[in-house]
Amino acid sequence: MLIEKKVENAVMEIALDGRLDTMTAPQLETEIMGKLDGITDLRFDFVKLTYISSAGLRVLLTAQKIMNKQGRMIVQNVCPEIKDILEVTGFSDILTIV
Amino acid sequence: MKYGIHSLVFKQCVVVLLGFTIVFAFLFGLLRHQLNNRFSEILMERGAEISEKNVNLINRIFSDAELIGQNVRAQLGKERPDAKNFPEIMKRLLMNAREKVPETVALALATDTSSYPEYMRLVHVEGDSVAILEGKGYMNKAWYQNAKKAGKPMWQEPFIGDFVKEPIAVYTIPLFIPKKDGSEQFLGVICVDISIAFLQETVSNIRVENKGYAFVLSPKKNFVAHPNKSLMNTLYFEKLKAENSNIKAINEAIDKKSSGVFVGVTMRGETACIYYTPMIMEGWTFGIVWPADSFFERQRTMVRYFGISLVVGYLFLLILVLLVSFRVARPLNKMSRIAHDLGKGDFNVKIPRIPGKDEVAQFAQAFNKMRESLVEYIDNLKNVTNQKLRMEGELKVARDIQLGVLPKDEDEERMRDERHELTAFLQPARGVGGDFYDFYPLDKNRIVVAIADVSGKGIPAALFMMSVRTQLKSLALAGHQVAQVLDETNERLCHKNESNMFVTVWMGVLDLNTGHMDFCSAGHNPPVLCHTDGTVEFLKIKPGLVLAGMPDMHYQVHSVDLKPGERLFLYTDGVTEASNEENLFFGDNRLLMTIEEAKNTLTNDLCRLVKAKLDEFVGNAPQFDDITMLAVKYNGVEKKGDA
Numbered sequence: 001m002l003i004e005k006k007v008e009n010a011v012m013e014i015a016l017d018g019r020l021d022t023m024t025a026p027q028l029e030t031e032i033m034g035k036l037d038g039i040t041d042l043r044f045d046f047v048k049l050t051y052i053s054s055a056g057l058r059v060l061l062t063a064q065k066i067m068n069k070q071g072r073m074i075v076q077n078v079c080p081e082i083k084d085i086l087e088v089t090g091f092s093d094i095l096t097i098v
Numbered sequence: 099m100k101y102g103i104h105s106l107v108f109k110q111c112v113v114v115l116l117g118f119t120i121v122f123a124f125l126f127g128l129l130r131h132q133l134n135n136r137f138s139e140i141l142m143e144r145g146a147e148i149s150e151k152n153v154n155l156i157n158r159i160f161s162d163a164e165l166i167g168q169n170v171r172a173q174l175g176k177e178r179p180d181a182k183n184f185p186e187i188m189k190r191l192l193m194n195a196r197e198k199v200p201e202t203v204a205l206a207l208a209t210d211t212s213s214y215p216e217y218m219r220l221v222h223v224e225g226d227s228v229a230i231l232e233g234k235g236y237m238n239k240a241w242y243q244n245a246k247k248a249g250k251p252m253w254q255e256p257f258i259g260d261f262v263k264e265p266i267a268v269y270t271i272p273l274f275i276p277k278k279d280g281s282e283q284f285l286g287v288i289c290v291d292i293s294i295a296f297l298q299e300t301v302s303n304i305r306v307e308n309k310g311y312a313f314v315l316s317p318k319k320n321f322v323a324h325p326n327k328s329l330m331n332t333l334y335f336e337k338l339k340a341e342n343s344n345i346k347a348i349n350e351a352i353d354k355k356s357s358g359v360f361v362g363v364t365m366r367g368e369t370a371c372i373y374y375t376p377m378i379m380e381g382w383t384f385g386i387v388w389p390a391d392s393f394f395e396r397q398r399t400m401v402r403y404f405g406i407s408l409v410v411g412y413l414f415l416l417i418l419v420l421l422v423s424f425r426v427a428r429p430l431n432k433m434s435r436i437a438h439d440l441g442k443g444d445f446n447v448k449i450p451r452i453p454g455k456d457e458v459a460q461f462a463q464a465f466n467k468m469r470e471s472l473v474e475y476i477d478n479l480k481n482v483t484n485q486k487l488r489m490e491g492e493l494k495v496a497r498d499i500q501l502g503v504l505p506k507d508e509d510e511e512r513m514r515d516e517r518h519e520l521t522a523f524l525q526p527a528r529g530v531g532g533d534f535y536d537f538y539p540l541d542k543n544r545i546v547v548a549i550a551d552v553s554g555k556g557i558p559a560a561l562f563m564m565s566v567r568t569q570l571k572s573l574a575l576a577g578h579q580v581a582q583v584l585d586e587t588n589e590r591l592c593h594k595n596e597s598n599m600f601v602t603v604w605m606g607v608l609d610l611n612t613g614h615m616d617f618c619s620a621g622h623n624p625p626v627l628c629h630t631d632g633t634v635e636f637l638k639i640k641p642g643l644v645l646a647g648m649p650d651m652h653y654q655v656h657s658v659d660l661k662p663g664e665r666l667f668l669y670t671d672g673v674t675e676a677s678n679e680e681n682l683f684f685g686d687n688r689l690l691m692t693i694e695e696a697k698n699t700l701t702n703d704l705c706r707l708v709k710a711k712l713d714e715f716v717g718n719a720p721q722f723d724d725i726t727m728l729a730v731k732y733n734g735v736e737k738k739g740d741a
Contacts, residue, residue, distance in 0.1 A: 022555070022722065054553035054602075054671075061647055062598040089602060089621035090643035 002048075003031055010040040010071070017048035020056030029059050036063070040071030047077035052085055064094060074098050106430070107423040114419045115412065122408055129404070133397060137371070141359045145373030145386050148312065149357075152304055156297060156314070157378040159199055160253070160267070166195040167251060167269045167290040170205055174288070185230045188221040192228060195290070203293045204262050208236050209286030220261050220289075231261050245270035245287045253379040255318050256294055265298075266291045267322070267379075297323040308395075310370075310388040317381025361390070429458050433465055445473045493557070497526055500560045503567070504534055513539040517610040520547065520730040521701035523709065525721075532559035532601070533670045533724035534567055538575075540607060546574050548605040549622065549668040549728050553644075558597060566591065566601050566645065580607050581655040584618050584645065588653075591646035600644040604668055613660035613732045618653045620645045623671055626690060628704075630663040632697045634690050637666070662734025665701060667693055667708075672723035676712050679719045684712060701729035 001018035012035075020028060036042065042063060052060075060075075067073035074096045078086065086092045102108065170191050179187045188205055195202040206220040218233045236242045241254040254268040269290040274282035297314055301323035304312040314323040357375040364370045369390035374383050429452050439447045449469060452462040501524065508514040522535045532552025539545050550566060552559045569590055573583040584603065591601070604625060606617030621644035624636040642653040660666065669689070676684040692711045696704045705727050712725065 053675075054551065054600075057644070058553045058598055058600060061600060061644075065598065065648075088623055088641055090619075090641045090647070091621070093643050094648055 001027065003028060005031055007039075010038055011043065012036070012039045012041070013043045013045065015045040015048070019051040019053075020049060020059075021051060021053040022055045025053070025055035025059050028056070029062075032059070032063055036066050036070070039067075042067050042071070042073040044073070044075045045077055046075060046079065046082060049079070049082060052082050054089075057085075057089060057091060060091065060095065072096065106427045107420065110423045111416060111419050114415060118411065118415055122411070126404055126408075130401075133400065137397065138359050141371050141373055141388065142357070144307075145359065145375065146357065148304060148306065148386055149373075149375045149384050152300060152312065153375065153377055153384045156300060156384070159201060159296070160269075160292070160377075160379055162199045163202065163267075163269050163290050163292050164251065166199060166202060166205075167271045167288060170195075170290065171271050171273065171288050174207070184219060185221070188219060188230070189228050192221045192223065196223065199292070201293045201296050202290060203264070203266060204259075204289070204291035206261075206289040206291070207286060208242060208289065210237070211285055214286075222262055222291075233261060235260075241268055241270060241289070242287060245272050246284060248272065249274075253382070255316050255320065256322050259291065262291050262293075265294050265322075267294050268292070294322060301325060304386075306386055306388065308388050310386060312384065312386045314377070315374075315383040315385060322382070364389070426458050429462055433462065436465070436469075440469060440472070445469060445476070496557060496560055497531075500534075500564065501526065503564070505537060508537070511538050513537070513545055515610070517733050517735055518545065518608065518730060519701055519733065520728065521705045522728040523705045523726065525709075525725040527555075527672070527721050527724050531555055531724035532563045533672060533726040534563050535668070535726055535728040536567060536571065537728065537730075538571065540574065543610050545608050545610060546571075546605065547608065547666075547668065547728055547730050548603060549670060549726060550601050550603040551622065551670040551672075551724075551726070552601045553599055558599065562599050562601065566603070570603065570605065574605075574607075579655065580605055580616050580618050581653045584620050584642070584653040585651065588620070588645045588647075588651050589649060592649040595646050600646040602644050602670075606666075608660070608730065608732065610732075611735055613662065613664075613734065614657060615660060615666075616655050616657045618642065618655055620653060621647070623669065623674065625669070626667040626693050627658065628665040628667065628693055630661060630698070632694065634694045636686070636690075660732040662732060663698065665704065665729055665731040667704065668728040668730075669708075670724065670726040672721075672725040673708065673712065673727060675723065676716050676721065676725065677719055678716050684715050688715065701731050704729045 001016060001020060001024040004015040004017070006013040014028075014031065016028070018024065044060075064073055076098055078097055083092070083097070086095060086097065173187070173191055177183075177187055184207075188207070192202065192205045195205065204220055204222040206218055208216075208218040210216060216234050216237055218236055220231045220233060222229050222231060241257070244254060245252065248270075249272055251269065251271040254270055256265055256267045258265055259268075269292070271288040271290075273285040273288060275285055277283050301312045301314055302325045306312060311325040312323075313321055313325070316322045355376045357373070359371060359373050362370060362372050364372075364387055371388045371390060373386040373388075375385075376382070377384050429450070432450060436447050436449055447469075449462060449466040452459045504524070505511045505522070507522075508520060520537060522537065524533060524535060526533075532550075532554060534550050534552075536548040536550075537545060548570060550563070550570075552563045552566065554562075566587065569587045570583055573586050574580070578586065584605065587603075601620070602622040603620040604617065604622035606615045608615045619639060619641035621641055624638045624641075626634055627637045628634050637658060639656045640654070643651055658666075674684055674686055674689055678684075688711070689708070692708050693704065696707045699707070708727060709725070
């Protein structure tokens, strides 16, 4: 999986390309964890993301919990397959999907 | 230990010695060339020095003799002697000549005229007296023929005369008188005979270093003077041997009429350096011989020293090269043997300490370090492997314990009755997973079925799963409604959930009398509902968030009424997301089709079929996730009247 991260002032944009699963979720975790200080706007771009597993969901959940305290987090360009997963797992209720 | 032609030692020796030979040969050639040049120069200088001293003296005598000849001709022409006064005049001229050149032994006039055909008068010194001789028979003599033919004064090839019985050189002046028609008529020849004994003496007395000697050569390359008297006595004018290779060289050298030095072979067959320079007499040569035996001694000594130093140098170099080569090759050989042993797994081989700080020593050190590192690494690997094996073993025990708490069948929960039947299946993936199913009776008429999937794997997932299962079950048994069970469990799990683990849960309570089922889904995949007519569908509702995701969640309770014969199939994403070798998911559609295929079968057969289809689909691809399913069939209530 490719992770493209851009930080501008308080905005962090992360574009994911590939599969976010047990193998790749730790990569994303290290990109985010401890690096969100001062970030008020976290944006995920899922346009090239093909799959998300529970390990990936856990990273999203962790990020969401942090951003709940210090700003907002949005998920953009979610494909139907991933949207299904987010809905089945109830994540669509707590994530801001645009 | 072998050092064959392919060994480093051999190659180094060959290359170094070859290089040494080339350099040495070049130096030797250069030095020899320089030395030869220098020798030639020295010989030229010496030759010039010796000849200057001696040849000038000889030349003067001979040139004086020439003057005598001219004088005799002039006097004879002036005095025009007749037969009577001729002897007196000749005697006088001879005495005058001897005053000037004591070596003059005779004067002669040989005529060939009409008045004096073939008539020669010769004044000759014999001891203290002077004799007058008359002679004939000279017309065919070489000197006479040559003098006549030359038509000008010249020195004849020395010979021992018929009248003068000693070696003489004869200066001949042909006489001509002009005729009326302008041509000249030959009258005869004036001869000045010079004893050349002085030449022999002079030449013999010339001191030449290194046992050398001087010689004089006539125009016909006869020795006129040579220190070897025996040679002179027996043959007098020793002709150079025809086969003597010197002839050509000498001829060429003398014809150049210049001085020079060449290396040749003497009459005695010795190799020698020969210096030559022309004399005043036409075709005469003065030469000096330095026998090579003594003269080249220095050069030969030098060559010998050079040869010795070459051999010594060779040996010295060979020793040095061998020392250096062995210094490299021996440790390399040892290392290669040790590497061989190491390769066989013998890590206790002793690596010799090589003193010094050069590359070989460094290599040995590095090699030793490598061995130590290898030993350490292998020990580590052994430890890690042991640890890993132990951990895997422990994980397996943990998994066994984890799965052991789950009910195997309904008998275990004492809930078997005729109103329903159910089958649960769980195939763990490698390591400890987080899936679980559960079923238990709430009371005589209600049973709980649940399936769950904890995010993550390993011991944390297993512990989390135990906790979730215990809480769900205890809350349900405590009499809470299914939604409350999830709400409360969620609160408890959210509390102090540092690692942000979560779990998806589907939980339903089936009323065995009515087929009514209340259920909640916390982010879990929708179960499949199999109708009695064979149609299947996902039991889709809007699920709540996964458990332990966010606090303060309120789960929505949903319900379904199962008709007798209808089945409900619960599963985790280990089923739908099982991948084949092409990384394709088993997927929802295949699951529906498979279940549709298992029309009206018992739950046990349903689960088996799904498992079989999964295995077929996955092939040899590895299983990453637990595969968990639970099928429940509602049979309905037997009417009492039918019993």
